[in-house]
Amino acid sequence: MIDIEVFIKTFIVLALFGTAGVGLYGVVAKPHATKKIISLTILGDTVNALAILLGYRYPGGIPPVYTGQPPNEFVGRAVDPLPQALVLTAIVIGMAVNLLIIYIALQTYRLYGTLDTRLIKKLRG
Amino acid sequence: MITPELALMLIFVSIAFVFAYLAVEERKLIRAVVYSAVQSAAFAFLFYLLGAPDIVLVYVPVTVGIYPAALLFLIRKTEEVENP
Amino acid sequence: MIEDITAIAAWAGLALFVGGAIWDLIAAIGMNRLPDFLSRLHAATIGVIGGAFYPLIGISLILLGTDIMGEYRYIAAGSAALTAFLILLLAPAGSHALARAARRRGLYRKDILVTDQQERGETE
Amino acid sequence: MSGVRKVASAVALLAIVAALSLGAAAGGMGPFFDGIRSLGAFYLSTAPPQIAELVLGPSYRGLSSYSPEVVTSIVWDYRGLDTYFETAVFFLAIIGAVAIYRGIEEPVLRRPASGLSPIVRAVTKFLIPINIAVAASIALHGHLTPGGGFQAGAALAVAPIIVIVVFSRRYLLERGVTKLKALFFRSAGLIGIALVVLIPVIWSVISGEWAWVMQNQWKPGAEAFSYPAYLGGALISGSIWFLNLFEFLAVSFGFTILFLLISIDEDTVRSCMIRGGEECDRY
Structure with missing residues (x-):
């Protein structure tokens, strides 16, 4: 007999891996640069979600913000703050880098007249 | 025993998966951006359920506001439909 | 005296809840039955105002009368009222912008249109 | 591909994931959803000043970051x-x-x-x-x-x-x-x-x-x-x-x-x- 709780936990983790796989497929297999950027954001978001999931406590995890509980209850129930801190910086840095990629794609379109990477490859040289 | 948090996380992860697939497969790029924004909104709810209000505060403006706006500027200036 | 006022507020909040459900039902029927984009947009706006604005006001009224949450009930009631106010402000502006965009692209049925004030130049 | 077929194929992929997780759930899942690491517990017990004074004592004030918001205190x-x-x-x-x-x-x-x-x-x-x-x-x-x-x-x-x-x-x-x-x-x-x-x-x-x-x-x-x-x-x-x-x-x-x-x-x-x-x- 399969425990339904274990099934749901496993499904959440595997669905996140599947979403990351979809994003990776889009980055690798889709030829259009805009579609590659969209897939890249999906991939990055999913990896961030997996990192946050690593720090979650079940059942009854509370946010790591101290609001006046007894200390033992706070330390015993709050989720891990370290992945959240890393993901927080990762999101902002990822946004800056993705916007830089958008700018580079725009400049590529101005120079080559297309964003299809197969055509850009043919136009080279 | 299943708590409501776990059931809601299941629902939001499923929504995110379906809309990520739609965003990657859609050929009209504006629709792909909108699907990607829906996926991001589902992830924002997931982060809230995972006990990360800091991440929600930074994630909602970034992925529902700034990414789609920049991508829509890019799509409007370049090509609106992905090449077959 | 004060119990009477809280009871009246709670009953008014519940009435607004039921009213919100009825508005949502009407909006759902309208979204399915109305013929073109502009009239469906009207139904959607009814769903937002009737189905989100009035229940939020009801939440605010009910929270003001309950003693369970202590001091926090004023914060929660204020947040609900502020959200209701922002919805009241933003939803008509959003559907107005959508309607203008739809008119510019011609995404409506001209045969059932009663009047077009933009064409007659009455508004900008 | 039409929209309905796309949704259908996405749901089919999701069903494959569900089948995989059924198989994995039969064998049990790894370390997800468990307790936190000792480093995270250290951050949680030293960052808020009220707890830190209990844990460390008032003479060790510098080992706390004096912020009830643990994520911000880690970041900065x-x-x-x-x-x-x-x-x-x-x-x-x-x-x-x-x-x-x-x-x-x-x-x-x-x-x-x-x-x-x-x-x-x-x-x-x-x-x-x-x-x-x-x-x-x-x-x-x-x-x-x-x-x-x-x-x-x-x-x-x-x-x-x-x-x-x-x-x-x-x-x-x-x-x-x-x-x-x-x-x-x-x-x-x-x-x-x-x-x-x-x-x-x-x-x-x-x-x-x-x-x-x-x-x-x-x-x-x-x-x-x-x-x-x-x-x-x-x-x-x-x-x-x-x-x-x-x-x-x-x-x-x-x-x-x-x-x-x-x-x-x-x-x-x-x-x-x-x-x-x-x-x-x-x-």
Whole structure:
């Protein structure tokens, strides 16, 4: 007999891996640069979600913000703050880098007249 | 025993998966951006359920506001439909 | 005296809840039955105002009368009222912008249109 | 492929994932959803001042970051060097984007301002101050409630997008938000971060006593210099409050620059790229 709780936990983790796989497929297999950027954001978001999931406590995890509980209850129930801190910086840095990629794609379109990477490859040289 | 948090996380992860697939497969790029924004909104709810209000505060403006706006500027200036 | 006022507020909040459900039902029927984009947009706006604005006001009224949450009930009631106010402000502006965009692209049925004030130049 | 078939295939993929997780659930899943690591427990038990004084005792004040918001205290105190260099990466990415647009600026603002209808404009005029106030409150309360410099900067970066879409780019320029001013405020934020970080070192060099870089409280054994944990009875968490404020400036104006640049008309860019021209090369 399969425990339904274990099934749901496993499904959440595997669905996140599947979403990351979809994003990776889009980055690798889709030829259009805009579609590659969209897939890249999906991939990055999913990896961030997996990192946050690593720090979650079940059942009854509370946010790591101290609001006046007894200390033992706070330390015993709050989720891990370290992945959240890393993901927080990762999101902002990822946004800056993705916007830089958008700018580079725009400049590529101005120079080559297309964003299809197969055509850009043919136009080279 | 299943708590409501776990059931809601299941629902939001499923929504995110379906809309990520739609965003990657859609050929009209504006629709792909909108699907990607829906996926991001589902992830924002997931982060809230995972006990990360800091991440929600930074994630909602970034992925529902700034990414789609920049991508829509890019799509409007370049090509609106992905090449077959 | 004060119990009477809280009871009246709670009953008014519940009435607004039921009213919100009825508005949502009407909006759902309208979204399915109305013929073109502009009239469906009207139904959607009814769903937002009737189905989100009035229940939020009801939440605010009910929270003001309950003693369970202590001091926090004023914060929660204020947040609900502020959200209701922002919805009241933003939803008509959003559907107005959508309607203008739809008119510019011609995404409506001209045969059932009663009047077009933009064409007659009455508004900008 | 039609839309229904796409949804159907997505649901089929999801069903495959469900079948896989059924198989994995039969064997049990690994370390997800369990307790936290000891490092996380250490952060949780030392960052809030009320707990830290219980755990460490009042004489070990410097081992706490004096912030009830554990994530912000990790970002700016425990792992401050990490965040410092990630801010440097952010700086370089924006510099790269600005370098792509070098020498390109709309020469003359000759076209009348376009935008959406007056109703939408009136609502937006009402909404933008709310946005700015919310962002400022997120930044200035970042050491007490969820929030901080990054979050507030991202929240405020939505405002220039809304203004550009609803009003126009020219409206933003006429209100004084130009690329040069945004670059100035962003640089002021970055210099502020560097100064807040380096002030203990400067003080140490001048006075000849010990001080720590990137720490907001004094350490046990060297009670020389620290930012105050309480100012007038209110908890300001040492340097975290100042770092949140300057990061808020840097992030919000950094993204304002990017959206000012990406909304330049494409014909202007092309003509400037082809001709060069002095009227384009004003910056």
